[in-house]
Amino acid sequence: MIHTFTHAQKTQLPNIIYIYADDMGYGELGCYGQLKIKTPNLDKMAREGIRFTQHYTSMPVCAPARAMLLTGKHGGHSAIRGNLELGGFKDEEERGQKPLPATEFTIAEMLKQKGYSTAVTGKWGLGMNNTEGSPLKQGFDYYYGYLDQKQAHNFYPSHLWENDKWDTLPQPWLNVHKKLDPATATDADFAYYIGKAYAPAKMTEKALAFIEKSKGGPFFLYMPYTIPHVSLQAPDEYVKKYIDLFYEKPYYGENGYASTKYPLSTYAAMITYLDDQVGIIMEKLKALGLDENTIVMFSSDNGATFNGGVNAKYFNSVGGLRGLKMDVYEGGIREPFIARWPGRIKANSVSNHISVQYDLMATLAELTGQALSKTDGISFLPELLGRKSKQKKHDFLYWEYPEKGGQLAIRMSNFKGVKTDLKHNPGNAWQIFNLKNDRNETTDIAAEHPDLAKRFDEIVKEQHVDSVVEAWRFLK
Numbered sequence: 458m459i460h461t462f463t464h465a466q467k468t469q470l471p472n473i474i475y476i477y478a479d480d481m482g483y484g485e486l487g488c489y490g491q492l493k494i495k496t497p498n499l500d501k502m503a504r505e506g507i508r509f510t511q512h513y514t515s516m517p518v519c520a521p522a523r524a525m526l527l528t529g530k531h532g533g534h535s536a537i538r539g540n541l542e543l544g545g546f547k548d549e550e551e552r553g554q555k556p557l558p559a560t561e562f563t564i565a566e567m568l569k570q571k572g573y574s575t576a577v578t579g580k581w582g583l584g585m586n587n588t589e590g591s592p593l594k595q596g597f598d599y600y601y602g603y604l605d606q607k608q609a610h611n612f613y614p615s616h617l618w619e620n621d622k623w624d625t626l627p628q629p630w631l632n633v634h635k636k637l638d639p640a641t642a643t644d645a646d647f648a649y650y651i652g653k654a655y656a657p658a659k660m661t662e663k664a665l666a667f668i669e670k671s672k673g674g675p676f677f678l679y680m681p682y683t684i685p686h687v688s689l690q691a692p693d694e695y696v697k698k699y700i701d702l703f704y705e706k707p708y709y710g711e712n713g714y715a716s717t718k719y720p721l722s723t724y725a726a727m728i729t730y731l732d733d734q735v736g737i738i739m740e741k742l743k744a745l746g747l748d749e750n751t752i753v754m755f756s757s758d759n760g761a762t763f764n765g766g767v768n769a770k771y772f773n774s775v776g777g778l779r780g781l782k783m784d785v786y787e788g789g790i791r792e793p794f795i796a797r798w799p800g801r802i803k804a805n806s807v808s809n810h811i812s813v814q815y816d817l818m819a820t821l822a823e824l825t826g827q828a829l830s831k832t833d834g835i836s837f838l839p840e841l842l843g844r845k846s847k848q849k850k851h852d853f854l855y856w857e858y859p860e861k862g863g864q865l866a867i868r869m870s871n872f873k874g875v876k877t878d879l880k881h882n883p884g885n886a887w888q889i890f891n892l893k894n895d896r897n898e899t900t901d902i903a904a905e906h907p908d909l910a911k912r913f914d915e916i917v918k919e920q921h922v923d924s925v926v927e928a929w930r931f932l933k
Contacts, residue, residue, distance in 0.1 A: 470571060470573070470674070470675040470825060471675065471750050471751060471752050471798065471824070472671075472674050472675050472676050472677075472678075472747060472750060472751040472752070473573075473675075473676070473677045473678070473751070473752055473754075473821065473824075474677075474678045474680065474738065474751060474752070474753045474754070475679050475680065475754045475755075475756075475817070476680045476682065476735060476738070476753070476754065476756075477523075477526070477579070477679070477681040477682065477755075477757065478684060478685070478731060478755070478756070478757035478758070478793075479580060479609075479681065479682060479684060479685065479686035479757065479758055480685060480687075480757070480758070480759060480760070480761060480762045480782055481684075481685055481728070481757035481761065481792075481793065482757075482760045482761030482772075482774035482775040482776070482781075482788070483760065483774075483775050483776045483778055483787075483788070483791045483792060484772075484774055484775055484776030484777070484778075485685070485761065485772065485774050485793075486499050486500065486503075486728075486732075486793055487499070487500040488500045488503035488504075488508055488793075489508075489776060489793050490773070491772070491773070492773075493702075493703070493725060493771075493772055494725045494728050494729060495698075495725075495732070496728060496732040497732065497736075498732045498733065498735045498736035498739065499732050499735055499755060499795060502735065502739070502753070502755065502795050502797050503795045503805075504804065504805050505797050505799065505804050505805075506795055506796050506797030506798065506802050506806070507795070507796050507797075507802050507803070507806040507807070507808055507840075507841060508793075508794070508806070508807050509793075509794040509795075509807075509810065509812060510807060510808065510809050511791070511810065511811045511812070512793070512794035512812050512814075513790045513791055513792060513811075513812070513813040513814065513854060513868075514526075514757070514758055514790050514813070515530075515531060515532065515535075515813055515814045515815045515856070516532055516535075516538070516790075516856065516858055517759040517760060517782055517783050517784055517785060517789035517790050517856075517858060518539070518540055518758075518759055518782065518783055518858075519580075519582050519606055519686075519758055519759070520537055520539070520554045520555070520582045520606065521535060521538050521539055521858075522758040522759055522814065523537075523581070523583060523758060524536065524537035524557055524561075525815045526564075526758075526814045526815065526817055527557075527563045527565070527583075527595070527679075527818070528557075528561050528562065528563055528564075528815075528818065529564075529815050529816075529817070529818030529819060529829070529831075529832035529833060529834045530832070530833050531813075531815050531833040531854075531855045531856070531857070531920065532855065532856050532857035532858055533917075533921045533922055534833060534920070534922055536557060536558050536560075536561055537554075537555060537557060537583065538858070538859055538924055538926070539858075539859050539860050539926075539928065539929050540554060540582075540606065540860070541555035541926060541929075542554060542606075542607065544605065544607070545607070546607050546608070546610070546632070546634070547630065548616070548630050551585070551604075551605050551607075552585060552605070553584055553588070553590070553604050553605040554583065554584070554605070554606060555590075555926070556583060556584025556585070556588040556589050556590025556591075557584055557589070557590040557595055558590075559589040559594060561595070562831075563595045563596045564596070564677070564679075564817065564818050564821055565577075565592075565595060565597045565677060565679070566595065566596030567596075567818065567821070567822060567825075567827060567829070568596075568675075568677045568821065568825065569596055570827065571825045571826075571827065572675065573675050573676060573677045573825075574598055574599075574670075574671045574675070574676040574677070575596055575598050575599070575677045575679075576597060576598060576600065576601075576664075576671075576676070576677070576678050576679070577592050577597050577599075577600045577601075577602070577678075577679040577680075577681065578600070578601050578602055578660045578661075578663045578664040578667070578679075578680050578681075579602045579603070579660050579679075579680050579681035579683065580602055580603045580606065580609045580681045580682070580683050581600065581603065581604050581681070582603075582604075582605075582609075583595070584604070585604050585605065586604060586618055587621075591621055593620060593621060597679075599620060599667060600618070600619070601618070601619045601620075601624075601659070601660065601663040602617055602659075602663075602681075603617060603618070603656070603683065604618045609656075609683045609686065610633050610634070610686075610687070610688055610714060610715075611631060611633040611688060611690070612656050612657065612683065612688060612690040612691075613626075613628050613631070613650070613651060613652025613653070613654065613655065613656070613690060614626060614628075614630070614656060615628060615629055617656060617659060619663075626652075626653075626654040626656075626659070627652075627653045627654055628652035628653050628654060631649065631650065631652070633650060633688045633690075633715040634710070634713055634714060634715075635649075635710065635716075636710035636711065636716065637709040637710055637716045638709070639707070639709050642707070642709060642716070644718070646716070647707075647716060647717060647718045650688065650690060650715040650717065651690065651693075655690075655691075655692055656683060657682055657684055657730065657734060658692075660680065660682060660734075661734045661737055661738070664678060664680055664738065665737070665738070665741050668738075668741055668745065668747070669741075669745070672745050672747060674747070674750065677821075680738075681758075682731055682734065684728065684730065684731040685724060685727040685728050685761075685767075686762065687713070687714040687715070687762060687764065687765025687766065687767060688714040688715035688765060689708065689714065689715060689717045689720055689723040689724055689727070689765060689766050690715055690717070690727075691723050691726035691727045691730055692726075692730065695727075695730045696719055696722050696723050696726045698722075698725075698726060698729065699719075699722035699725045699726055699729075700719055702722070702725075703721040703725075703771075705719055705720060705721040705722065707719070707720070708766035712764040712765060712766065713764050713765050714764065714765035715765075716766075717766060720766040720768070721768060721771060721772075723766075724768070724772070725772070735755065738753070739753070748799060749799045749800055751798070752797070752798040752801070752802075752824075752841075753796070753797045753798070754794070754795070754796045754797075754817075755793070755794070755795045755796075756792050756793060756795075756814065757792045757793060758792075759782045759783075759789060759790065759792070760774075760775050760778075760780065760781050760782050760784070760788045760789040760791070760792070761774035761775055761781055761782060761788070762781065763781045763782060769781055775788035775791075777897055778791060778896065778897055778898075779898040779899070780898075783860060784861070784864075785858055785864045785875055785877075786866075786875060786898055787873075787892070787896065787897070787898055790856065790866070792814075794812070796841055798841070801841075802841055802842065802843075803843050806843070808840055810837060810848060810850075811850065811851060811854065811868065811870075812835075812840070813851075815832070815833050815834045816836065816837050817834065818832055818834055819834035819836040820834070820836045820837050820838050822836065823836040823838045824836075824838055833855070835849050835850070835851055836849070852869065853867050853868060853869040853916055854867065854868040855867055855916065857917075857920070857921060857932070859880075859924075859928065859929040859931050862877060862878040862879065862880050862881060863877075863878065863879035863880040863931030863932075864876065864877050864878075864879065865879065865917060865932075867913050867916055867917075868892070869909070869912070869913075869916075871891055871892050872889060872890070872891055872892070872906070872909055873889070873890045873891075874888070874889050874909065874910070875887070875888045875889075875890070875898070876888070879932065883931075883932075886903060887903050887909075887910045887914075888901045888903060889901060889902050889906050889909055889910065890902065917932070
């Protein structure tokens, strides 16, 4: 049931904007130690708000991370636990990923109960327009962007989707996975991968229009940009900011995705472009007088990637942490998280509160005064507002990830347990790390802590519910 509110009551509820990067590592922003890539707007956002140092994604890949963010469930309970692809890359083969079931209750549906207008601009990955996973059937009043993650491999697509309708863009479909021959590649060959309409620019355009339309409030805007996920594609003026700063060689598509003459410069350009979009959104809020009644949050769905011409080591993309995207080691799951709310969140704050993206739903429930009966999350609103004495802590965080061989991870206080390759070796033992003095997970101390291994096994038994998808079943 959707309740109606008077205008005066509505304005007491804050507007909520959640900006989600795609495959951004823990160390790729200046405020998290990045030295080569410029991110002045997000750095400013951190200075004007709070920056978390121990915040996690719910899963180290796209679709399940998004599903758990929106439903407040961890990997043992979520309906979506992996990237289950249903179609191909060509326009006529577009079928998306496994749809989010209609029975799931999302953040958007929850906020609708308090009279919020809701929108998503960016990459969805939870079902096509003709399925129960369409954003319009999951609590969103409006959406614009990619529905299919495979289409999102190309930043210059032939189309995006707007409210279940195909929006044609001024460029043909192109095969971004076409490799080039290093012996014969010309500038014209590299130019094949560049179009006229850059998808992230369209996302920003539609987000600004939604903010303008919804300025009477309250509104919830979820902005899952596709940056810096490969392919490496960015507007020329952004790439030029970095050319000659790095020693780099052309990337010819040998590890998938689009070829580019300047892979390091293009990667840095993409992140700086995303940073500029954050600045544009912030300026819009100020221009409309919405700045002080809007909480803006920023994070990423998983750690930096390992293919497509990306060089995570060169940029120290995960800040020295172990692992990358698709790993449940820290580099795959620890994420930047920044929140800004003038007058409510203390400026230039840093929090080491252990939190996870499946906490967001509980946080927004508390923010809007709603009871939430079923969630794996714990609200981190007290931490945001500086009420540390009222902040509840997790007994543990739980990851159950069926891809890359089947992996488990549990964080309990400063201790972290990891199991890998469980599909092939179901008897694999826990690796245990003390993150307090070993943040990079270099030393396995399992032999010293049989009690922890036993407790981790108990947690798995308590938290695991079998998935209906056979490919996602890996626990014996």
